[in-house]
Amino acid sequence: MINKIYDWVDERLDITPLWRDIADHEVPEHVNPAHHFSAFVYCFGGLTFFITVIQILSGMFLTMYYVPDIVNAWESVYYLQNEVAFGQIVRGMHHWGASLVIVMMFLHTLRVFFQGAYKKPRELNWMVGVLIFFIMLALGLTGYLLPWDMKALFATKVTLTIMESVPLIGPALKTLVAGDPTIVGAQTLTRFFAVHVFFLPAALLGLIAAHFLMIRKQGISGPL
Amino acid sequence: MSKQNVTRRQFLNYTLTGVGGFMAAGMIMPMVRFAIDPVLKAEASGDFVATKMKVSELTGEPVRVDYSFDQKDGWYETSQTNTAWVYKTDDGKIVALSPICKHLGCTVAWNTDKENPNQFFCPCHYGRYTKDGVNVKGTPPIAPLDLYATKEKDGILYLGQLIPQ
Numbered sequence: 001m002i003n004k005i006y007d008w009v010d011e012r013l014d015i016t017p018l019w020r021d022i023a024d025h026e027v028p029e030h031v032n033p034a035h036h037f038s039a040f041v042y043c044f045g046g047l048t049f050f051i052t053v054i055q056i057l058s059g060m061f062l063t064m065y066y067v068p069d070i071v072n073a074w075e076s077v078y079y080l081q082n083e084v085a086f087g088q089i090v091r092g093m094h095h096w097g098a099s100l101v102i103v104m105m106f107l108h109t110l111r112v113f114f115q116g117a118y119k120k121p122r123e124l125n126w127m128v129g130v131l132i133f134f135i136m137l138a139l140g141l142t143g144y145l146l147p148w149d150m151k152a153l154f155a156t157k158v159t160l161t162i163m164e165s166v167p168l169i170g171p172a173l174k175t176l177v178a179g180d181p182t183i184v185g186a187q188t189l190t191r192f193f194a195v196h197v198f199f200l201p202a203a204l205l206g207l208i209a210a211h212f213l214m215i216r217k218q219g220i221s222g223p224l
Numbered sequence: 225m226s227k228q229n230v231t232r233r234q235f236l237n238y239t240l241t242g243v244g245g246f247m248a249a250g251m252i253m254p255m256v257r258f259a260i261d262p263v264l265k266a267e268a269s270g271d272f273v274a275t276k277m278k279v280s281e282l283t284g285e286p287v288r289v290d291y292s293f294d295q296k297d298g299w300y301e302t303s304q305t306n307t308a309w310v311y312k313t314d315d316g317k318i319v320a321l322s323p324i325c326k327h328l329g330c331t332v333a334w335n336t337d338k339e340n341p342n343q344f345f346c347p348c349h350y351g352r353y354t355k356d357g358v359n360v361k362g363t364p365p366i367a368p369l370d371l372y373a374t375k376e377k378d379g380i381l382y383l384g385q386l387i388p389q
Contacts (some may be wrong), residue, residue, distance in 0.1 A: 070297075070300065071300075154329075157329055158328055158329070161328065161329060172263050175262050175263045176259075176260060176262065176263050178262075179262045179298070180262055180297065180298070181262070183295065183297045185297035185298065185300070186297045186298040186299065186300050187262065187297070187298040190298075
């Protein structure tokens with residue numbers, strides 16, 4: 001049945017070369033843990049991506065209940081965690097995944113660094129990777145405020161104070177991020193929500209696409 | 225048409241780039257201005273707020289003065305209560321200090337640390353300030369406490385904008 005549907009589409013659109021290009025390539029022996037167990041270090045990049053997918057999916061579902069408003073944010077998080085079926089699981093996935101993605105990304109960075117895999121001709125991919133790192137940190141920061149509890153509020157106040165200490169543009173930068181020169185409030189929450197849910201994921205997807213395109217184009221670095 | 229400086233292809237390239245750029249700017253400009261509006265909005269003027277403190281009751285000992293004001297946070301208007309530590313200097317000047325620690329924003333209080341009397345003390349990381357709000361060297365704060373602008377009207381203390389010392 002599925003084969004027939006596939007053939008019907010393929011006959012008209014010739015989709016086989018499309019997915020072959022993406023998926024049909026051999027994993028070199030030196031990066032395959034089945035051949036050398038130590039090759040598990042090559043898994044961290046893929047694991048980072050895997051957790052990123054979980055973050056995107058669980059985040060999408062969280063927004064079905066979450067409200068980015070100073071009066072209702074905390075209540076909506078409380079409700080989705082305690083009253084909605086599997087709420088604790090879905091929020092837990094997003095909460096723990098946020099930390100885990102940083103860990104995996106860090107291990108991936110260490111592997112690339114210590115294997116020297118960032119060297120010519122792969123410098124550009126290292127730079128894109130560093131940008132992805134910053135985007136991930138920003139995602140962690142903006143997501144931290146959204147539950148709107150005391151910990152979130154004061155962590156954000158500290159971050160904004162740090163931003164304010166940037167020479168020259170500090171105060172303007174803080175106002176731009178917080179939405180108000182003095183208050184961490186309604187406009188800060190909506191801003192962080194918009195940045196967390198639309199702006200940063202869009203940038204992240206673009207950068208990840210570039211990251212993957214480059215690794216396919218250049219191939220994985222050779223054995224040590 | 226003696227000198228053909230611009231070819232038909234060039235002309236079309238220029239006009240298309242120009243029109244395209246104009247259209248892109250027309251799309252992006254409103255969005256950018258929308259996003260940076262808080263930065264460009266004029267800051268709230270230094271309105272003075274009346275406290276319940278009578279200036280004649282102030283002494284050389286800092287006292288905690290709470291005062292309420294209406295705060296506009298976007299589409300929310302709420303009544304907020306702020307605090308100041310106020311005292312009179314020997315030459316009669318009123319000093320009103322913000323209680324917000326210059327280290328990480330906790331709340332300082334007067335004379336609450338038994339080992340260091342007559343100082344402002346922050347319980348979070350043991351930051352200390354002398355009576356005039358200057359941070360004690362060797363404690364976490366990196367700057368003196370902010371000062372309130374003060375005003376006296378009908379014997380009542382008014383507090384205004386915060387001024388960094």
